[in-house]
Amino acid sequence: MDSDSNESDAQSSRLGTPPRKARKRHYDQKYSKLWEKDKEFAGIASQLSITQFGKTQSKKSFEDKIKFGEIRMACFLAKNNLPFNIAGDLKKLIQNVCSDSEIAKEITFEKTKAQAIVTNVTGKLSHSELVKTLQTEKFSLIVDESTDKSTTKHLALIARTAVDFNVEDSFLCLIPIVEGTASALHNICKEYFDNENIPYKENMIGFAADGANTMFGSHHSLSTLFANEIPHLFMMKCICHSFHLCASYACKTLPRGVEDFARDVYNYIQNSPKRLGDYKEFQSFLDIKPHKLLHPAQTRWLSLLPVVKRLLEQLPALKLYFQNAVLNDRLLAAQSIHVKSMDPSTELYLNFLDYVLLYFHDINKEMQSESPKLYLLYERIFTTYKTILECFIKPELLQLTEGEKNSSKDLNLDLENKILNLEYENKQNHVPIEEIYLGGNVISLLLKQDFLARINEMEIVQFKEKCILFYMESVKQIKQRFCFDEKQRLKCLKFMNPKHIIEKHAVATIAHLGVQFPGLCAENMTELDREWRLLRNMTFHFTEKNVDPTPEEFWKHVSSIKKGDRSPMFPPAMRIREKITHTST
Known part of the structure; x- marks a missing residue:
């Protein structure tokens, strides 16, 4: 074979073609498990193959969906103030409803996991994000x-x-x-x-x-x-606390029997299934709505308002029920409640409270509003203060005389000061006792002959005198707990009412902000005032459904107005509004 090969190479040389290379021997490569132990190749051993890569990514996405579902379930319990003990039941419910869901089948959600997620995951994340916000x-x-x-x-x-x-x-x-x-x-x-x-x-x-x-x-x-x-x-x-206390102190001027009547009725009927069943029969007989009786809270006097409304609604049924209870039960407690229910003074006081407590209740709701209303606070409280005074103060004392109007530079301010400085405790400033306003229902009762036949004139006078004491204590507590001072910070924020700006009733300058809120108005007040004067002359177009926008909607719209170069037209006003908004407490 060697001679033949040499001859072939010689022949190729003569023909001018390159000689053929000798073939290399072929060795079969076999994978050795020992290589995986070598430090140089250890990482390669754990690498996924191309066929496995897609499956792993899909598996990871599936696991993420399971984790997302468990986090959402834990947040649901926390948001709705539900106990972690129901976590397992919630999981079973979802698995039963979504029986065809592979994700639902794989959820492992019990009390321990729910608590751990809220405590160590969502809770810590929310806290860290809030801290970052407070830092800046x-x-x-x-x-x-x-x-x-x-x-x-x-x-x-x-x-x-x-x-x-x-x-x-x-x-x-x-x-x-x-x-x-x-x-x-x-x-x-x-x-x-x-x-x-x-x-x-x-x-x-x-x-x-x-x-x-x-x-x-x-x-x-x-x-x-x-x-x-x-x-x-x-x-x-806390304004809510303050107005609860205003109502509480004012109610102390009334006879205690009214509150005792509300508590005694509830305790006598509501805690006994038999008495409750008997009472429902009287409700049905008189065609009165079968509402439950309410119990006034010990420390929240404004809770007395819904109790009073319910007692007035149920009073005819209560009278008949306790009349029957006196005959059948022969209990001193039933007799005492029956006497109070039949007393015409009780009905008068209940109707008076139904009228007057609503003033405090409405202000309290304003303070609990989720929308910022700091700019309305002074006006709302002053309006309530004046309205209560009108119930027992002579009308001419709550108005400016012609001479005062002629010498006045600011009619609204002078009238405000006159009302706030009025000596409301001076009886000479009170209207005659027969002209005191005590609510529409009270006036109607005192005009009915059948009602007047059950009450004497002295009892009516005593009732009205107690109501005057209630009014005087009310305005005293409001004035004591809310500062109506001319330099009051809240008073100067009335200009921020979006309605005043839209209707072109805004003040000419807001330079007073620099004095009242120096910590917020660090910007150049000349520039800020210039932008304000431009803003109050602008025309705003809101949809028919949003003619009266909320403060957030209005000022967010203002912040979006651009100049020709696309820069914000009102950047300082935007920043100050954003700061002032959340001081509402």
Whole structure:
């Protein structure tokens, strides 16, 4: 073979073609498991093949959907204040309803996992995002003390923020405390802000709490300690607490028998199935709606209003029921309630409370509004104050005389000052007792001959005198708890009402903001005032369904107005509005 090969190569050389290369031997390659132990190739061993790669990605997406579902379920329990104990039942419910869902079948959701997700996942994420917001944005702080079932005192911190015109109250933390003194609470708050790197002295612009001495005492309290650190801090007591107290103190001027009657009726009927069944028969006989009787709360006097309305609705059935109970049960409690139900004075007081408590109830609802209404607060409270005065004060004393009008520079301001400085306790300023306004139902009762036949003139006079005391205590408490001072910060915010701006009734200047809110109006007031004067002369077009836009809608629209170069036309106004909005407490 070698000679033949040599001859072939020689022949190829003669023909000018290159000689053929000798063939290499072929060796079969076999995979060795030992290679996987080599450090150089260990990572390759765990690498996915092309066929496995798509399956793994699909599996990961499927697992993510399961985790997403479990997180949503945990958030549902937390949002609706449901116990974690029902987590397992919720899982079974979803699996039964969605029996054809592969995701539902793979969900493993019980009490422990639900609690862990809320505590360690969504809770920590929300807290960290809120802290980041407080580190860069202005905020208001709302605090309150509470004691849980283990008698451990806690201090709850709530942060009110306004980012992109969305006003939100967010739970910040719940801190266990040993001492409840003002200094101790202040140190706890400072320590928390310092640990979270929140510059509260620069970013905190509002503070709210209840009216306890620890929180709002005039000499040494949490509010005064914060005010010493932040001179321009906007502070306000809880308005809901304040108006509850106004109603509470005013109701103390009325005979206690009215409240006792409400409590006794509830305790006698509602806690006994047999008596409740008997009472329903009387409701059916008189064709009265079968509503349940209500019980007034011990510490919330405004809860008396729905109780009063229900008693007035059920009064005919109550009279018949207790008349029957006196004959059959022969109990002293039934007899006492029957006497009160038949007393015409009881009906008068119930109708009076039905009329007057609604004033406090409506203001209280305004304070609980989810939409910022800080600019309306002063006007609403002053309107209520004046309306109550009109019930028992001579009309001419609540108006400006011709001489006062001629010498006045500002009619509204002068009238306001006259009303606020009026001596309402002076009986010479009261209308005659027969002209006192006590509500439409009371007036109707006192015009009915059959009702007048059951009550004497002296009882009517005593009733009206008690109502006057209620009115005087009401205005006293309102004036005591809400500052109507001419320099009141809330008063100067009336100009921010979108309706006034749209209807071209806005004030000519807002330079007073620089004095009232120096911490917010750090921008050049000349530039800010120039933009305001431009804004108040603009024409706004809102849809028919949104003729009266909310503050958020209006000011968000203002912030979107652009100049020719696409830059914001009102950037300072936008920033200040965004800051002021969330000081509403």
